[in-house]
Amino acid sequence: MNTIGLFGVLAGSAVAIAFFLSSFFLGLKRREDPQNLWLGLILLAIGLRVGKSIFYFLLNDMAPFGLALGFLGLASIGPLVWMMVRHASGFRLENSWNFIIPVLGSVVCYIVSPSPWETYLYESATILMSIYLGFSWWYLVNSDKSIYNSWNRRILIMATGVLVALAYQHFADSMMDYAWGAIVAAVFLYWVFIQSFRFGVFPKGIAVTLPEQIVNQVRDAFENQKLFKEQGMNLQQFATKLEVPSYLVTRSVKQLYDRSFPETLNHFRVEEIKQMLLDPKKEHLKIESLAYDVGFVYPSAFYAAFKKYTGQTPTTYQKEASLLSA
Template sequence: MRTLRLQNELELFVAGMGAVQSLFLSVYSLLERKWDFRNLLLSLFFFAITIRLTKSILWVYLDTSPIWFINLGFAAHALTGPALLLYVWHFLFQKKWSHWNWFHFVPGLLLLLFINFLTRDGFWYVGGYSALLFHQMIYALGGLVLLGIFLRKKPLRVQPTKGAKIWLITLILGTATLQFLYFSNYILGITPYLLGPLLYLPFIYFLAFVLFKNPKILQHVTPHKNGGPKLSAEELGVLADRLKKTMQFEKLYLDPDCTMTKVAKATSMQPYLVSYVVNKVIGMGFPDFLNSYRVEAVKDRLIHPDYKHTKIASIAYDCGFNTLSAFNSAFKKATGSTPTKFQKEQVSS
């Protein structure tokens, strides 16, 4: 197999640092105080990457690597794809863990079971390694598909924060790059063997930096069984403030087709969390919440000189109301007066 034309010491150091940093992220994910099965998947992924990178290094620099460790590296390789894909899937869609998910790990677990029996010439070189690489490329492509759905802003139950978006993009692209470089080395024969581990180093360190700057990435917000989120009153207050400021400055309510999903995207919150904050923290239903901003916008225009000759119906439509009946009802509920009466009283005063 081809290797990079670098000094052995530098090559070994760079690849080794990637493995060490991956191990650090594995331990960090596992010890996150707000434990979640998604963090366990993430920890498994980084630990499997650690074993895979270590195996690659020893394969190049230690000719006497025992067969069990070589098989361990390949078994770890088989676990990386499923662990990452399931992590991303559950991160984005907030799905409950299904027993069917275990089937994704069957190939890796079988390799672990036969760790002392699989040989290079009798298994890996006669199609075993090729099957492993194709298997992982399928999972890498699955991750890229999820990334495509995410970047096209399809409706998701969870809307990650900016830091979480960078985290997911880097994690998926970095891993897909690593998997492809292993694939292109053995199947296509066009890249050096250690190019994958070497190029993975900047990805893994950038991931550590993003996680350091955004520690709440690992603190997944999920609903209680009674429908409430696992957040403190202070955290809910922060979310309510973010929601109000977004509505105030981005004027989402002016869109007559404004929905909870659109508000969730604009505030980087899950739709169910927007609903909970509006109902339980702010204290009103979502339609009333939207209409409260629309009514205030109408009131401002009714008393503004620039709208003196504008029909009230036009003002109502411009402020996001779909029908005059909905407008009149919302206005009277909020002010106790009709729009015409309100305008006359304000102008006369």
């Protein structure tokens, strides 16, 4: 096997890892933390872009389709990283404009192939990716330091490394140079795969006896420190603040409250706002403002959670509680 063939095998394995991690985060891990939606989609997008080269050279008859998928992946990486860094809990209509270029560009790429326009489209998508990643770094560096040091930073490092590798490919003068770009991108995918073990992403096959100290630490964080009130709080941020592996946080929460982490987060937020709704000193405040104060980012998420845990709307709850106390 020649060097280019070896690089192809290594890059192909990295693409398989990207798709495996993507399916894992979009499936099992998404139930633990809604933000894993973005992480899964980022890995899928990178897998599509890195896999484009393999697809293009192995299945030349289907090159237009492979190029279109590769463009969709490349142009989507930046917007997806931006969504993740901003701690968006799910896809919302107001975010959809970020994905107009990836979708329309992939269609155009399929139509014009084969054509020199393919190169221009890919170069434009790479520039777009660099702009999004630049803003993402700026936002992350200027955010809370516990967020900066979290899993998000490692994903952003991976995306930036992939960007550098793909940008290098645009200047490649030979097939070997192009292959080097693919292998560098693959190295960053391997790195994230290794990091996922360090961060306790995969469930442990052997039962773990939870240390009492960690269980108490998690309880204190919810009941006394009230970390749930921090905007955009998620499992990884919570674990980072406590300096405890995320899987131990998840198991501690399950043991303490018999709920998943997101459910526990919303439960405590709803309990907090129930008290605020009955406080005469806060009667003049809007309910949405109170929801923001206890950690909810979107009003729709607050109303859905409140209805789930109380069976009532906040206004109905407030009125009925006032009548009972009269």
